Amino acid sequence: MMNSKLALAAGLAASAVLTGCASKPQILYQWEGYQPQVYQHFKGESPEQPIAVLEKDLPVISAKGGKAPPGYHAHLGYLYSLTGRNGQMVAQFEDEKKLFPESAAYMDFLLKNVKKGAPQ
C-alpha cells in the first residue's frame, strides 16, 4: 500500500523533473563499450579483449545511425599500437581526426612520433 503510493509519487515527481527545468537532453553519441573498456585498460587488462569489444561495437553504432563518441577511434588505435598493428592504428587516428577536427593537433603529434620511431 504505502510502497505503491510511494512508487506513484516517485513516478510523478520524476516526470515533473524531466519536464520541469529543461527538456530531456538528447544523447549526442552511441557510447557502447568505450568507457568500460577504457577502465579495463587502466586496470591492466591486455589489449586483445578491449579491441574485440570496440571492433564489435563499431557496426552496432553505425547500424543505430549514431556517432562514436570523442576518443573512441583514438583509443582503439592506441590499443592496436600496443599489439604492434601500426597500420590499423594510423587508420583509427585518421578516423578520429575526420570525426573530430578538434583532435587534429594531438593526432598529428602522435602520428609524427610513430613515423619517427618506426619505419612505415
Next chain:
Amino acid sequence: MMLKKFAKLALCLAPAALMAGCATQKAAPFDYSAFKAAKPASIVVLPPVNNSPEVVAPYSVLAQVSYPLAEAGYYVLPVALVDETFKQNGLTTAADIHAVSTGKLRQIFGADAALYVTIKDYGSSYTVVRSDIIVTASARLVDLKTGAELWNGTASASSAEQNNNSGGGLVGALVAAAVKQIIASTTDASHPIAGVASQRLLAAGRYNGMLYGPRSDHYATQ
C-alpha cells in the same frame, strides 16, 4: 516506519523544491564571464590527483569523465592515450602532471582547456554509522591559451542515496535506483558511484555547473 513517512514527505516536497529551484537558487551564482568569453571547444582531462586511500580511484574517475563532458558538447581527448603520453614523457604522478605549464599542454594536446580533477573521497566512508560508499571529487577548468580558470565545481555521490533520499533529494533517489541496478551486476561497487559523482560534477545544465559546449544544441543558450 518513520523513515518511510519521511521519505514520502520528501517525495511530495521535492518536486516543488525542484521547480522553485529553476528560478531561485540558494548558492551564489557562478561568474561565467571568463568561461563564456573563452568559448572552449576541446578539453584535455588530466589524470586526477588522488587524496583517497584507494589506488584505483583516479582511473575509475578518469574512465568516466568523457561521457558527461562529451554529451555536454565538448571534444574530450582520449583519456587513456593522454595518460600514456604523459608517462612516455616521464610524468608518472598526477601532481607532476598538474604542474605542467598550460602552454606546454596546449602545444602537445592542442586542446582549448584542461580539466584538473582532485578526488577527495573514494570508497567506504568512516563518517557515517553505516558502511557507505562515497565518492567526492572537485574539478577546475583552465583556459590553455591564457592559464585563466574558467570554472570550478565539486560533487559527491553516495551508496546511502539508495536507502533514503534525505541527502540528494529527489534526483538523488532517482540516481540511486539506477546505481542499485548497476551494483547488482558488478563486484566493484565504488566504480558506479564514481560514475554518478562524475556525472554530477561535469554534466552541463546543472546550477553552477559546466556550460554547454559547441557540439550541443544548447550551446550559448545559457
